[in-house]
Amino acid sequence: MVKKVLKFGGTSVGTVERISYVANIIKKEHSTGNKIIAVVSAMSGKTNELIKISKEISEEFSKRELDVLLSSGEQVTSALLSGALIKLGIKAKSWMNWQIPILTDGEHSNARIINMHIDKINKFLDEDGVVIIPGFQGISKNGDITTIGRGGSDATAVAVAKILSADTCEIYTDVDGVYSSDPNKIPVAKKIDKISYDEMLELSSLGAKVMQSSAVQTAMMYDIPLEVKSTFSERKGTKIFNQDNIDYTKSVTGVAYSKDDAKVTIIGVEDRPGVAANIFEPLSKAQINVDMVIQNISSDHKTTDITFTVKRDDVLKTKQILKESAKIKYREIVENNKVAKISIVGAGMVSTPGVTYRMFRALSDENINILAISTSEIKLSVIIEEDNTLKAIKKLHTTFELE
Amino acid sequence: MVKKVLKFGGTSVGTVERISYVANIIKKEHSTGNKIIAVVSAMSGKTNELIKISKEISEEFSKRELDVLLSSGEQVTSALLSGALIKLGIKAKSWMNWQIPILTDGEHSNARIINMHIDKINKFLDEDGVVIIPGFQGISKNGDITTIGRGGSDATAVAVAKILSADTCEIYTDVDGVYSSDPNKIPVAKKIDKISYDEMLELSSLGAKVMQSSAVQTAMMYDIPLEVKSTFSERKGTKIFNQDNIDYTKSVTGVAYSKDDAKVTIIGVEDRPGVAANIFEPLSKAQINVDMVIQNISSDHKTTDITFTVKRDDVLKTKQILKESAKIKYREIVENNKVAKISIVGAGMVSTPGVTYRMFRALSDENINILAISTSEIKLSVIIEEDNTLKAIKKLHTTFELE
Numbered sequence: 001m002v003k004k005v006l007k008f009g010g011t012s013v014g015t016v017e018r019i020s021y022v023a024n025i026i027k028k029e030h031s032t033g034n035k036i037i038a039v040v041s042a043m044s045g046k047t048n049e050l051i052k053i054s055k056e057i058s059e060e061f062s063k064r065e066l067d068v069l070l071s072s073g074e075q076v077t078s079a080l081l082s083g084a085l086i087k088l089g090i091k092a093k094s095w096m097n098w099q100i101p102i103l104t105d106g107e108h109s110n111a112r113i114i115n116m117h118i119d120k121i122n123k124f125l126d127e128d129g130v131v132i133i134p135g136f137q138g139i140s141k142n143g144d145i146t147t148i149g150r151g152g153s154d155a156t157a158v159a160v161a162k163i164l165s166a167d168t169c170e171i172y173t174d175v176d177g178v179y180s181s182d183p184n185k186i187p188v189a190k191k192i193d194k195i196s197y198d199e200m201l202e203l204s205s206l207g208a209k210v211m212q213s214s215a216v217q218t219a220m221m222y223d224i225p226l227e228v229k230s231t232f233s234e235r236k237g238t239k240i241f242n243q244d245n246i247d248y249t250k251s252v253t254g255v256a257y258s259k260d261d262a263k264v265t266i267i268g269v270e271d272r273p274g275v276a277a278n279i280f281e282p283l284s285k286a287q288i289n290v291d292m293v294i295q296n297i298s299s300d301h302k303t304t305d306i307t308f309t310v311k312r313d314d315v316l317k318t319k320q321i322l323k324e325s326a327k328i329k330y331r332e333i334v335e336n337n338k339v340a341k342i343s344i345v346g347a348g349m350v351s352t353p354g355v356t357y358r359m360f361r362a363l364s365d366e367n368i369n370i371l372a373i374s375t376s377e378i379k380l381s382v383i384i385e386e387d388n389t390l391k392a393i394k395k396l397h398t399t400f401e402l403e
Numbered sequence: 404m405v406k407k408v409l410k411f412g413g414t415s416v417g418t419v420e421r422i423s424y425v426a427n428i429i430k431k432e433h434s435t436g437n438k439i440i441a442v443v444s445a446m447s448g449k450t451n452e453l454i455k456i457s458k459e460i461s462e463e464f465s466k467r468e469l470d471v472l473l474s475s476g477e478q479v480t481s482a483l484l485s486g487a488l489i490k491l492g493i494k495a496k497s498w499m500n501w502q503i504p505i506l507t508d509g510e511h512s513n514a515r516i517i518n519m520h521i522d523k524i525n526k527f528l529d530e531d532g533v534v535i536i537p538g539f540q541g542i543s544k545n546g547d548i549t550t551i552g553r554g555g556s557d558a559t560a561v562a563v564a565k566i567l568s569a570d571t572c573e574i575y576t577d578v579d580g581v582y583s584s585d586p587n588k589i590p591v592a593k594k595i596d597k598i599s600y601d602e603m604l605e606l607s608s609l610g611a612k613v614m615q616s617s618a619v620q621t622a623m624m625y626d627i628p629l630e631v632k633s634t635f636s637e638r639k640g641t642k643i644f645n646q647d648n649i650d651y652t653k654s655v656t657g658v659a660y661s662k663d664d665a666k667v668t669i670i671g672v673e674d675r676p677g678v679a680a681n682i683f684e685p686l687s688k689a690q691i692n693v694d695m696v697i698q699n700i701s702s703d704h705k706t707t708d709i710t711f712t713v714k715r716d717d718v719l720k721t722k723q724i725l726k727e728s729a730k731i732k733y734r735e736i737v738e739n740n741k742v743a744k745i746s747i748v749g750a751g752m753v754s755t756p757g758v759t760y761r762m763f764r765a766l767s768d769e770n771i772n773i774l775a776i777s778t779s780e781i782k783l784s785v786i787i788e789e790d791n792t793l794k795a796i797k798k799l800h801t802t803f804e805l806e
Binding site for chain 2: 016019020050053054056057058060061062064065066068069071072075076078079080082083084086087093094096098099143145
């Protein structure tokens with residue numbers, strides 16, 4: 001007998017038909033003797049609709065009341081799914097977070113689950129009951145409703161799996177797993193069967209939004225095996241676990257990209273200690289996230305050029321701050337908004353020589369100019385001209401045998 | 404300083420604009436130093452929408468889960484109204500029923516409020532806070548969400564007023580009070596300034612659906628002054644209280660009517676003891692509500708005719724039961740679906756001689772034939788041909804000076 005947490009996202013429970021369909025998935029899992037805890041999101045679109053209404057009342061809508069408002073979405077789905085299971089003859093029960101309770105640190109709209117009472121839940125599971133829990137929320141120590149941030153139902157699922165010592169946590173969604181790249185845009189992208197937590201984190205931070213990052217982090221920390229799979233197909237999904245458990249046959253697992261970066265170059269900066277700090281300190285204070293930084297040594301050894309990337313939305317603010325800062329002397333600022341960041345991700349990279357070289361060679365073969373480079377243990381990112389994005393991703397798929 | 408419970412129905416909180424408008428009403432009441440507890444319904448249409456969704460999943464949707472589902476409607480309104488008040492600079496807080504808690508007898512979809520913890524609420528009121536409570540629901544002893552029947556927000560408001568010892572309970576709705584008859588259909592109908600609980604109960608049981616009857620009964624039992632008024636106008640509403648507090652200048656307060664009755668006559672029944680019991684016992688067992696009964700003594704003293712009224716929906720079932728009952732012998736059953744019940748209601752009737760006579764004379768003046776009569780302390784009902792309904796109501800308004 002296996003104890004499973006199954007999480008169903010907004011599109012999986014977006015209509016009455018889909019909720020009935022999900023009930024059948026749960027019935028099948030339950031009929032094999034598994035203990036099932038289902039964590040559900042609000043019906044797709046519902047949370048945005050409620051946020052919109054709150055903004056019509058006030059742009060600065062009370063955070064406490066926003067949590068009361070938004071938590072109703074998952075409450076509705078929980079009741080409907082439980083009703084659908086009961087109709088199928090299964091003993092099921094929706095458990096509101098206050099009925100369990102699931103306790104959070106109390107911060108509104110961005111809370112963290114810190115504990116959960118398990119006796120009643122375990123008793124109900126022992127009595128062959130299916131437990132339905134609304135995701136994305138919890139109860140603070142002083143009894144307020146708190147929510148845990150967008151996509152928070154993933155975090156609920158993983159926290160519940162951890163606290164109930166579940167054997168596995170399955171994330172049912174509208175894609176059938178994690179892909180080497182976005183399958184809607186990159187036709188050669190291939191589904192990944194197994195991936196490590198680290199790789200999953202790098203991919204999701206790079207734009208492959210399948211699971212919420214903090215949920216993956218929690219799973220990694222407590223070694224909870226995850227599986228991302230489709231609600232609407234019987235295909236195997238992507239298993240996510242500790243990389244020790246993965247037998248890597250390939251050095252690179254996936255190719256991620258993002259198109260919201262911009263490149264800023266400050267030309268003719270004084271080349272002396274403390275200059276970089278003078279540039280990046282005011283940006284950091286203004287909450288501008290600087291991603292990659294490159295510094296070229298100038299021929300005259302007196303001035304240098306500094307290139308870095310920021311989000312496109314931050315470019316104007318960045319230039320304004322640089323211009324207003326008395327400490328920074330430079331000749332010119334040049335920006336390029338038409339760039340893309342391409343990253344190869346793979347836990348096998350660190351032990352495979354030549355991955356870096358092969359990436360640069362592959363791009364060079366396609367006449368793609370590299371504008372900036374950044375590396376980590378399991379990731380290698382480059383900035384290229386935006387127009388070359390698809391060509392680059394395709395070539396990297398071929399190079400690293402991801403097709 | 405006055406402690407007030409203000410209840411806002413579904414149409415009063417049906418849109419964002421209306422919720423903001425209601426927030427202004429509360430602000431005004433609060434600014435005069437009153438302690439305010441607002442009880443809110445779900446936005447108009449919401450409860451029906453949720454019921455429809457549940458029926459799409461199952462016609463026999465779990466009652467426990469239906470209560471979880473439906474209670475979300477008032478939760479949403481509470482959060483929005485509280486947010487709107489906070490925007491106006493008022494200290495406000497939505498209190499879910501489990502946070503208070505409000506305790507019910509535990510029956511799903513038809514629960515009764517039996518108690519409520521008041522310390523936290525009174526403390527918040529003392530701190531100048533406005534309390535927002537979702538109506539229509541409560542928590543059972545074993546911690547389940549229960550709802551208290553359609554229109555249950557009225558019952559919540561009155562129960563909260565009773566338990567918190569509020570000075571008054573105001574029911575804000577989409578009409579500006581209780582009328583002598585339905586103002587949409589009877590243009591001569593006039594708003595009633597003051598009415599007793601009994602009269603209100605008779606009027607609402609006769610089709611003037613302004614407030615839920617059980618809420619009026621509770622208010623009567625605990626002598627809680629009610630006021631029904633419009634959310635959308637500044638006009639005075641209708642005050643409802645103990646009839647000892649009303650100085651009656653008129654014997655009749657209102658004229659109610661209903662058009663869903665039918666008249667059934669059993670012709671040629673044996674005229675001997677026990678016959679009436681034989682007729683009405685099987686009807687009662689089949690949950691058929693018999694309203695008025697008339698028995699004419701026959702000329703031959705051997706058979707009689709018995710006439711009674713039932714709801715139109717029950718006519719077929721009534722005839723079937725009478726035909727199948729071996730104990731009842733009769734010659735013929737005649738029915739008339741085209742009848743209306745007209746009632747005059749007034750706490751002053753019992754002490755005013757001649758009201759009965761004046762009603763009959765008034766109808767006779769209009770050539771309206773009376774098919775059946777029934778009387779109580781504060782009500783006099785007659786069955787007439789349906790076509791005469793408007794003519795009768797108008798004439799009775801003139802006769803009893805209600806215009």
